[in-house]
Amino acid sequence: MGESPRAGQGDGRWDGGLLGAEQSALVASWLGSPKLVADLSWGLVDTKVLHVQAPTGQFIIKAGGPDNHHLGRELVAHRAYTRSLVECGRAGRLLHADPGANLLVMEYLEGRLVEGAEAELAPPTYAQAGGLLRLLHRQEFRIDDRYELQATAKSLAWLDRAHRIDPAVEREARRRLAEYRPQPATVVPTHGDWQPRNWLVHRGEIRVIDFGRFDFRPAATDLCRLAVQQWRGRPELEQAFLDGYGRDPRSAPSWRIDLLQEAVGTAVWAFQVGDAAFEDQGHRMLREALQLF
Known part of the structure; x- marks a missing residue:
């Protein structure tokens, strides 16, 4: 599903340039000192899915460009309709979101x-x-x-x-x-x-x-x-x-x-x-x- 982390690319940011500058800074402000573990993006559309490690644990970052509507749909789902799945441990919890930046931070779920x-x-x-x-x-x-x-x-x-x-x-x-x-x-x-x-x-x-x-x-x-x-x-x-x-x-x-x-x-x-x-x-x-x- 994913690709190897592309450390060293981009402009020296923690995400290797995979996110926009504003998105990268927001994630760092929320999580402290995130480190990229893997790029799990499919690569067919501009949605980025990153597995990161931070001082407080592991997280999934989801980000898109300004014309990407998938993140908005995901935000609606998690704010109103995933609670029953989250409460039984079958879906990740939404932890942070900035709709204007098209950016979500999700709880990381173990599994393949x-x-x-x-x-x-x-x-x-x-x-x-x-x-x-x-x-x-x-x-x-x-x-x-x-x-x-x-x-x-x-x-x-x-x-x-x-x-x-x-x-x-x-x-x-x-x-x-x-x-x-x-x-x-x-x-x-x-x-x-x-x-x-x-x-x-x-x-x-x-x-x-x-x-x-x-x-x-x-x-x-x-x-x-x-x-x-x-x-x-x-x-x-x-x-x-x-x-x-x-x-x-x-x-x-x-x-x-x-x-x-x-x-x-x-x-x-x-x-x-x-x-x-x-x-x-x-x-x-x-x-x-x-x-x-």
């Missing part, structure tokens, strides 16, 4: 990424993940008359951008999106990227990171990425998750549209940021989503 580990294919992982998602979702619900309309418009806007989707597939996707009749939707607090790359495992316990895509959406949307990845051909993982969650929030025809919208966003976004493997997955998702109609 579930993605790529043995736990990624273990049913108990998904039973825990389902239970944790239930804690997040059950806090609040709203009826949103415009959610489905806006989600459809967003997918069509994605298709207006540069991409490498086959023209026939694009035409079919546009047709299915255009013919769908949006309905009022029940929306809940969602993570937005609920999958093993955002889960840690520590002594058999699953923990959750990265709320940068937090928003109010239908509960089923948090199942989209699992359905097209880890659950493909592994019904035991899907069932373990649903057992942990307590029910299946998916219902047709909205689930088909959820999958189609997820596929469109994946294929176009991945092309935009140059992630070829994720783009290929998006194209597969599109073909499979259209087969459901």
